[in-house]
Amino acid sequence: MIDISVVIPTYNRLWSLPNAVQSCLATAAKVEVIVVDNGSTDGTWEWLQQQPGxxxxxxxxxxKDWAVVEALKVAQGEYVRFLDSDDWLAEGANDEQLRLARNEAADVVVAGYQDFDDAANTLHALTWVDCDDFIAQQLGEGWSSHYSAFLFRRDFIADIPHRQDFAFIDDRMFMIEVALKKPRLAVYRKPAFIHRRHGRGRLQDSRGIVKTVATWQQLTVYRKAFAMLGAAGELSPRRKRAPLRVVWSLMRELAKTHPAEAAAVYDWIHELDPTFAAPIRRSLALAYRTLGFRRTERLVNLRARLLGRP
Structure with a gap:
């Protein structure tokens, strides 16, 4: 019996992959580490051939999403976790989360994590925040941690893929779908992994058209989630409000290049919550009400260009 399958998709990360792998193997539980080399050209595959564990x-x-799907096809663990190849697990996390999962018959063991900044050489702890509505939390009500800090019962997530439609934010769609299944939760009160911030490229650091696509994908995730909740009769006012501050910031980003689409999001926000108080200056809020969204955004973007701002 395999206790935990750790899935690590990787692409040209030989500089960090060995540390990620080793952190998974330092455990008393029986762990299988599944590394999916997503076409690396830096010697990753050759290195993997020399790793017996x-x-x-x-x-x-x-x-990444296709890599994770392929890994889950062969995973044998009772539980599974996902780890990026530039991050690593905290000491003892696998063993202690597995013990919690079994003792509490949990579908998901949630936890916080630590944030490591390569440039500043600093480590910052982000502890788990309790919430009485896991769906609202995953939609954006407060802080929802990172799914690499979680341990999942493999049978529970077997029908939830990492979806190609949301390649830049597939883990967010995955977690919302997990929440919609109403998992039995257990909480691990220590940091479960270390998230590494570095300057060697991450999907989160997108720019230009890639950033626009990522913004649209995030908005689509929320629309899809609301449609699923609505169909199940579980789209409460609280859940409608949960992601609106995030959706608002995405809308403002989209307005820089696609004002018509952003205007539709603006209308959607106020359909979901007519009393929504935008996190902006009062003067800008007044301009939205009096001049309308599109005209106001044209003026905002014109002013930004005149001032030389991106």
């Missing part, structure tokens, strides 16, 4: 899969560079 790793189950390696090689595929073309189709992205």
């Amino acid at each position: 790793v189950r390696a899969i090689r595929m073309d560079n189709w992205g």
